[in-house]
Structures are given as C-alpha cells and as structure tokens.
Amino acid sequence: MSTPQGARARARAEVTAAIKEAARRQLADEGAAKLSLRAVARELGMVSSALYRYFPSRDELLTALIIDAYDSLGENAERARDAAHGAAPVARWTAVCEAVRGWALAHPHEYALIYGSPVPGYAAPETTVPAASRVGLVLIGIIRAAHEGPGLAGPTVPASLRPEAERMAADLAPDLPPEVAVAMVAAWSQLFGLVSFELFGQFRNVVEDREGFFRHTVTQLAHGVGLR
Amino acid sequence: MSTPQGARARARAEVTAAIKEAARRQLADEGAAKLSLRAVARELGMVSSALYRYFPSRDELLTALIIDAYDSLGENAERARDAAHGAAPVARWTAVCEAVRGWALAHPHEYALIYGSPVPGYAAPETTVPAASRVGLVLIGIIRAAHEGPGLAGPTVPASLRPEAERMAADLAPDLPPEVAVAMVAAWSQLFGLVSFELFGQFRNVVEDREGFFRHTVTQLAHGVGLR
DNA sequence: CACAAAAGAGAGCAGTGCTCTTGCATTCTC
DNA sequence: GAGAATGCAAGAGCACTGCTCTCTTTTGTG
Numbered sequence: 001m002s003t004p005q006g007a008r009a010r011a012r013a014e015v016t017a018a019i020k021e022a023a024r025r026q027l028a029d030e031g032a033a034k035l036s037l038r039a040v041a042r043e044l045g046m047v048s049s050a051l052y053r054y055f056p057s058r059d060e061l062l063t064a065l066i067i068d069a070y071d072s073l074g075e076n077a078e079r080a081r082d083a084a085h086g087a088a089p090v091a092r093w094t095a096v097c098e099a100v101r102g103w104a105l106a107h108p109h110e111y112a113l114i115y116g117s118p119v120p121g122y123a124a125p126e127t128t129v130p131a132a133s134r135v136g137l138v139l140i141g142i143i144r145a146a147h148e149g150p151g152l153a154g155p156t157v158p159a160s161l162r163p164e165a166e167r168m169a170a171d172l173a174p175d176l177p178p179e180v181a182v183a184m185v186a187a188w189s190q191l192f193g194l195v196s197f198e199l200f201g202q203f204r205n206v207v208e209d210r211e212g213f214f215r216h217t218v219t220q221l222a223h224g225v226g227l228r
Numbered sequence: 229m230s231t232p233q234g235a236r237a238r239a240r241a242e243v244t245a246a247i248k249e250a251a252r253r254q255l256a257d258e259g260a261a262k263l264s265l266r267a268v269a270r271e272l273g274m275v276s277s278a279l280y281r282y283f284p285s286r287d288e289l290l291t292a293l294i295i296d297a298y299d300s301l302g303e304n305a306e307r308a309r310d311a312a313h314g315a316a317p318v319a320r321w322t323a324v325c326e327a328v329r330g331w332a333l334a335h336p337h338e339y340a341l342i343y344g345s346p347v348p349g350y351a352a353p354e355t356t357v358p359a360a361s362r363v364g365l366v367l368i369g370i371i372r373a374a375h376e377g378p379g380l381a382g383p384t385v386p387a388s389l390r391p392e393a394e395r396m397a398a399d400l401a402p403d404l405p406p407e408v409a410v411a412m413v414a415a416w417s418q419l420f421g422l423v424s425f426e427l428f429g430q431f432r433n434v435v436e437d438r439e440g441f442f443r444h445t446v447t448q449l450a451h452g453v454g455l456r
Numbered sequence: 457c458a459c460a461a462a463a464g465a466g467a468g469c470a471g472t473g474c475t476c477t478t479g480c481a482t483t484c485t486c
Numbered sequence: 487g488a489g490a491a492t493g494c495a496a497g498a499g500c501a502c503t504g505c506t507c508t509c510t511t512t513t514g515t516g
Contacts, residue, residue, distance in 0.1 A: 008461090008462070012462090015463095032345075036502085038504080046463095047465055048503095049467095049505080050464045052505075053464080057505080132430075155448060157444055158444060160440055161437070161444050164435070182441070189421045190418035190421045192421050192424075193420050193422065193425075194414070197420065200343070200346055201346065202417070202420075206396070206399070207392070208395060209389070209392040213389065217410075236494095240493090240494095264472065266473080267472095275497070276472095277496070277497075277498095278495045280475085285473080285474080
C-alpha cells in the first residue's frame with residue numbers, strides 16, 4: 001500500500017510538472033506565440049513525441065498554463081487581501097489592485113496569456129472558469145465586508161438596466177444592492193483596462209508616473225463601488 | 229510624363245494593397261497568429277518569396293495592418309463624433325464610445341491586434357503612434373469643447389500626483405485643468421478595459437445585457453471626466 | 457516472475473518564415 | 487532605338503513548427 005499504483009502516477013505528475021515549468025520559463029522568455037513543444041521537449045532532454053503522452057496538444061499545454069496563471073494571480077490577490085486585513089475598505093481594495101498590477105508587471109507574458117487577446121483559434125474552455133474568478137471573488141469580498149454595516153450604494157442605474165443589474169447581483173452577491181453589483185463589475189473591468197494599457201505600452205509618452213497614476217485611479221474606482 | 233516611372237509605382241501600390249487586403253481577410257478569419265505569408269501569397273496566385281518584395285517580413289505586414297486598424301477605428305470614432313455634432317457633451321462622449329465598441333465587435337481580430345497582447349517578440353514601432361492616437365484625440369476634443377464655457381473639473385488629485393498631472397495636461401491638453409487630464413486618461417483606459425473584457429470573453433456568465441451595461445458604464449465614465 | 461500497460465524513440469507529413477540564386481520583363485540612359 | 491540597369495517573380499532550399507504513427511524499451515503490478 002506504500003505506492004501501489006502510485007509510483008507511476010507520481011512519476012507522471014513529476015514529469016507533467018517539469019513540462020509545465022519548462023514551458024512557463026519559455027513563456028516568460030518569448031511569449032505565448034513562440035512557445036514551442038519541441039523546444040520544451042529539448043530542454044527536458046526528451047523527444048517531442050514523448051511530450052504528447054502528457055499533453056494531447058499545444059493548446060492543452062497552454063490551457064494548463066492559463067489555469068496556473070489565473071491561480072498564481074488569484075493567490076497573490078488573496079495574500080494582499082489577507083495582509084491588509086485590518087485596514088479600511090479603500091486601503092484593502094487598493095492593496096488588492098496593486099497586487100494585481102505587481103503580479104502583471106512581474107509576469108507580463110502570463111498576464112498577456114490570460115487577459116490579452118485569446119490565443120489563435122482558441123476559446124478558453126470551461127476548465128479555466130473557477131481559477132479565473134478568484135480575483136473577482138476577492139474584490140467582491142472586500143465590497144461585501146464594507147457594505148455589511150451602513151450599506152452604502154453605488155450610483156443608481158437607469159430603469160432599463162434594472163433587470164440586468166438584479167440578475168448580476170443575484171449571481172455575484174445576492175446580499176448586495178444591484179447598483180453595487182453593476183459598479184463592481186465595471187470597476188473590475190476597468191482595473192484590468194488600466195493594467196493592460198500600462199503593460200501593453202499604451203501609456204508610453206502619456207503616463208510617466210505609472211505607479212502614482214495607478215494608485216490614484218484605483219482609489220477612484222473604490223469610491224465608485226461605494227467604498228470610503 | 230503620363231506614367232514615366234509611375235507605372236511601376238502604381239503597379240507596386242496595387243499589389244501592396246492586394247496583399248494587405250488578402251491579409252486582412254485572413255486576419256478576420258483566423259486571427260493574427262495564424263496569418264501566414266504563404267497563404268496570402270497562395271490566395272494572390274504568387275509564390276511566397278515574391279511577397280518579400282513588398283513586405284520585408286511578416287512583422288512588417290502586421291505593422292501595416294495595425295496602422296490600418298488604428299486608422300479604421302479612428303475614422304469610425306471621428307464619424308461618430310461628427311454625427312453627434314449638436315448633442316450634449318455626454319451624448320457625444322457615449323456616441324464615440326459606442327462607435328469604438330461597435331467597431332471592435334465588427335472587427336474582433338483587428339481589435340485584438342491593436343489592443344490585445346502585443347504580438348510575439350514584437351514591440352509596436354513608432355510608426356503606429358500617430359494612427360494610435362486618433363481615438364484619444366477625439367475624446368480629448370469632446371472634453372475640451374465641454375470645458376470651454378464653465379470649466380468643470382475632475383476629482384482632485386493628491387499632492388503627490390500633481391507634477392505628473394501637470395505634465396500630462398501639458399502634453400495632452402494645455403488648456404484643460406490637470407485633474408481633468410488625469411481623469412481623461414483613466415477614462416480612456418477604462419473604456420478599452422470594458423471593450424476588451426466583453427470581446428475577450430471575460431463577461432461570459434457575468435454580464436448578459438452587454439449593450440446596456442456598456443452604455444451605462446460609459447455614461448459614468450463621462451461623469452468622471454466632468455461631462456454632464 | 458511473467459506480462460500488460462505505459463512511456464520513450466524515431467521517422468515522417470504537412471506546414472511555416474525566410475534566403476538565395478536564376479531568369480525574365482520593364483524601365484532608364486545614351 | 488540599342489544596351490545597361492533595375493524591379494520583379496519564380497523556384498529550390500534551410501531550419502523550424504505541431505502532430506501522427508509505429509516500434510521498442512521500460513516498469514509497475516498481478
């Protein structure tokens with residue numbers, strides 16, 4: 001019972017991890033488009049066809065990397081949230097936002113993989129969904145905690161958007177007012193717009209003090225979702 | 229003097245245009261990563277090496293397509309601005325934003341090319357800068373026009389961001405108050421965050437009425453830059 | 457210990473970007 | 487107008503890619 005059919009499984013897990021690690025290294029060096037199965041195999045001293053025993057295709061490897069990236073980012077966000085545990089809502093919010101930005105700057109190609117243009121003919125499979133939601137959940141958590149007491153509200157939504165707002169609230173945070181759910185999703189997308197623009201070079205010749213600009217804008221976002 | 233050395237030049241221009249057209253078609257079908265010089269050449273009935281007389285590399289072709297995409301988007305934005313000529317500032321703002329979104333939905337791959345992750349080892353050359361700024365200029369124009377009279381202001385920026393805010397204002401719109409410049413850049417990036425999230429599938433299972441959500445959020449952005 | 461399942465090796469196919477040489481046609485110059 | 491210069495297309499070829507197929511080796515397990 002020590003390693004009954006576990007020996008094989010463990011070896012398999014190790015090789016799988018080694019492949020992902022090598023792939024991640026290559027991803028960081030050259031970007032997703034230049035990630036080559038053959039190069040990964042070469043680096044590991046195996047022949048390329050052997051690699052297909054572990055990942056049925058290049059896209060499957062990419063999917064695995066995508067999930068890992070989402071998880072890594074999510075973990076970072078959660079750590080930042082926990083570190084800012086006692087702080088005021090706005091401070092916790094900005095802490096998480098800055099963790100997202102920091103992770104993105106540290107892992108630009110992995111960020112591009114998950115928040116840039118989706119890869120070739122490739123639509124993110126359902127598998128990535130849980131990992132992808134972690135950051136969002138962290139942000140929701142902060143807002144929810146802040147709204148527990150007084151129950152601040154976001155800007156009112158027009159009547160035409162009410163049904164959608166209520167639907168969103170029901171899905172995301174049934175205990176929050178619909179306007180807050182709307183504002184929250186908006187802030188969420190805007191946070192990543194900010195990070196993407198910085199990372200993808202749109203701020204070149206426009207924003208110099210990116211850190212300061214980010215901090216300020218993200219604080220504004222916090223106000224937009226009702227945090228003080 | 230009719231077409232002395234112009235015959236060659238004209239033929240060259242025509243072939244160049246045909247190449248770009250075929251490439252754009254392929255881009256729309258398959259995305260940037262799958263754009264193949266050989267396939268383009270095939271479609272045009274020429275051999276792949278002949279294509280290198282017109283574009284020195286695949287990346288140069290992509291750069292040309294990028295510039296065209298920026299121009300196409302910019303033109304759309306300008307048209308929307310002109311069409312909403314007499315309307316209130318907020319209406320003009322949202323009109324331009326919706327034009328951006330509409331163009332993105334109609335040309336997803338071209339949008340991904342310019343606002344998604346930058347291509348492989350490829351940094352956008354300086355050539356793309358003028359075309360890239362057109363949308364931004366349209367937005368600035370609307371804000372400037374709205375601020376001509378009363379001189380509304382954006383949310384105040386913290387002291388630490390003052391120098392940066394003044395630098396940004398000096399570069400972008402010397403006649404506008406620095407806070408407005410900051411708010412304007414933020415709104416700009418947030419607009420594209422919104423569009424990118426919708427286009428890249430992050431709103432799946434989250435936002436259903438995307439049109440309505442976009443309209444509302446973009447109106448909020450307008451308020452953020454001081455438009456009423 | 458024997459065996460079946462799993463993993464690796466290697467060849468091969470169709471495709472890619474890009475280079476280089478060769479032949480042809482068009483243009484410019486005298 | 488004849489000859490030289492130039493532009494263009496074609497074709498072969500190189501090094502690479504993802505992926506499949508077959509064959510052999512390894513190895514855990516009954």
